[in-house]
Structures are given as structure tokens and as C-alpha cells.
Amino acid sequence: MGRPIAFFEVVSSDHERAQAFYRDLFDWRVAADPEMGGYGLVDTGAGEQAVGGGIGPSMQPGDTGVKVYVQVDDLDAYLDRAEALGGERLVPPTDLPGDFGRFAVFADPDGNQVGLWA
Structure with a gap:
């Protein structure tokens, strides 16, 4: 069975503009956290x-x-697998605040960044 997409992320040099753009375009609710x-x-x-x-x-x-971000059960195992297939580890397993779990990021052979979430 395949692994599901669990989360998406937009990272911007002007995150407030990006938040307003996507909020206004798609009628999304965006809860910005000053502490983050x-x-x-x-x-x-x-x-x-x-x-x-x-x-x-x-x-x-x-x-x-x-x-x-793809939901996986073992961040290190999937990072190792990505590297074996020609990818590059970019962000090691890192704790998220609160009870949100952990994440990591790799680049595929074309340089596309993909997140893992456990």
C-alpha cells in the first residue's frame, strides 16, 4: 500500500503576502502564529x-x-531509501512543536524538495 500525502506547505520570502494570496484565492482560513x-x-x-x-x-x-509531506512510519528509513534512489537528505528528522510529530526533507534527483512526516 502506498503512503498518503499528509500535509502541504508554501514557503515564501513574503509569507504574509502568500498567506493573503491563498486565503483570498481559495477562501482558505490561515491562522498565523507569531510564536512560530x-x-x-x-x-x-x-x-x-x-x-x-x-x-x-x-x-x-x-x-x-x-x-x-508524505506520511511515513520511519523517517530515517525513508531518507536512506531516498538517498539510495538518487535523492539527497536536506533536513534530518526534526521534532515539531506540540504533539505534531516529526518531519524531515529530502530532494529528489531533479532537486524537488519533498517532506516526510511521522
Whole structure:
């Protein structure tokens, strides 16, 4: 069985503009959290089974863009597997605040960044 998309993220050098753009375009609700640097969790309004997301500020050069997060059961195993298939580990397993679990990021052989979430 395949692994589901669990989360999406938009990272921008002007996250407030990006939050307003997507909010106004798709009628999404964006709850920005000042304690998280203005990162905003997104409620698409599409129901409880919808994939949630976030829109936040760029933290380092090259991290802007749209990223999907795939739900996995073992971050390290999937990072190792990505590397074996020609990908590159970018962000090691990292704890998220609260009870949101952990995440990691790799680049596929074309340089597309993909997140993992456990």
C-alpha cells in the first residue's frame, strides 16, 4: 500500500503576502502564529478528510516554493531509501512543536524538495 500525502506547505520570502494570496484565492482560513515566526496553519474548509497545510516564511536560501509531506512510519528509513534512489537528505528528522510529530526533507534527483512526516 502506498503512503498518503499528509500535509502541504508554501514557503515564501513574503509569507504574509502568500498567506493573503491563498486565503483570498481559495477562501482558505490561515491562522498565523507569531510564536512560530508568523507561520500559518491552513484550513482549506474542505472537511475533516482534507489534507491540511501551512504557509510560512523562508528560513534559509533555496527553501521557497510548494512542498508536499508524505506520511511515513520511519523517517530515517525513508531518507536512506531516498538517498539510495538518487535523492539527497536536506533536513534530518526534526521534532515539531506540540504533539505534531516529526518531519524531515529530502530532494529528489531533479532537486524537488519533498517532506516526510511521522
